[in-house]
Amino acid sequence: MKKILILCCSLFVLTACENRLSDLELKDEVQKHMEETWNAEGPLVKIDTLTLTRESKESDKYTGILETTEDNLNFRYSVDVSYDGTSFEWKVTQLRMDPSALTESIKVSMRENFDASIKINSLYLIRESDSSNKYMGILQTSEPGGDFKYDVIVNYDGTNFMWETIPQD
Numbered sequence: 001m002k003k004i005l006i007l008c009c010s011l012f013v014l015t016a017c018e019n020r021l022s023d024l025e026l027k028d029e030v031q032k033h034m035e036e037t038w039n040a041e042g043p044l045v046k047i048d049t050l051t052l053t054r055e056s057k058e059s060d061k062y063t064g065i066l067e068t069t070e071d072n073l074n075f076r077y078s079v080d081v082s083y084d085g086t087s088f089e090w091k092v093t094q095l096r097m098d099p100s101a102l103t104e105s106i107k108v109s110m111r112e113n114f115d116a117s118i119k120i121n122s123l124y125l126i127r128e129s130d131s132s133n134k135y136m137g138i139l140q141t142s143e144p145g146g147d148f149k150y151d152v153i154v155n156y157d158g159t160n161f162m163w164e165t166i167p168q169d
Contacts (some may be wrong), residue, residue: 027051033090049066060085064081074100078090102154123137131159153166
């Protein structure tokens with residue numbers, strides 16, 4: 001009986017001495033590190049939400065979703081975190097932008113590439129199908145020569161996009 005009591009006390013001491021962060025504490029630490037990393041390197045990134053789920057009780061791997069606001073655009077990322085009880089590493093991978101964020105990103109790109117005298121009035125995009133990387137749309141502009149409409153073709157692979165405008169008759 002004495003040996004069982006000593007063994008139980010030893011197990012209690014070993015488990016009580018573990019300094020592993022709880023899942024919530026880890027999420028908070030990862031979020032804090034992300035904010036410090038991104039905001040030290042460039043424009044302000046606001047983390048809207050971060051969710052992390054541990055793969056299993058025995059696992060050192062966590063996965064989740066990160067939602068941010070960057071330059072007034074919303075982005076979603078998948079998140080992978082490794083945590084050994086002492087230190088952690090994280091990696092994010094951008095997920096496909098939602099249509100409104102893609103449209104706004106394309107408008108920003110167009111403004112950067114168009115002559116300053118061209119004003120974008122509207123841009124409407126529709127994805128060809130759920131499995132397609134191709135979007136079709138209409139761009140309306142005000143230019144020194146009047147108002148114009150263009151057909152727009154966008155190829156978006158989930159990370160990068162290329163757009164082309166074709167004047168309507």
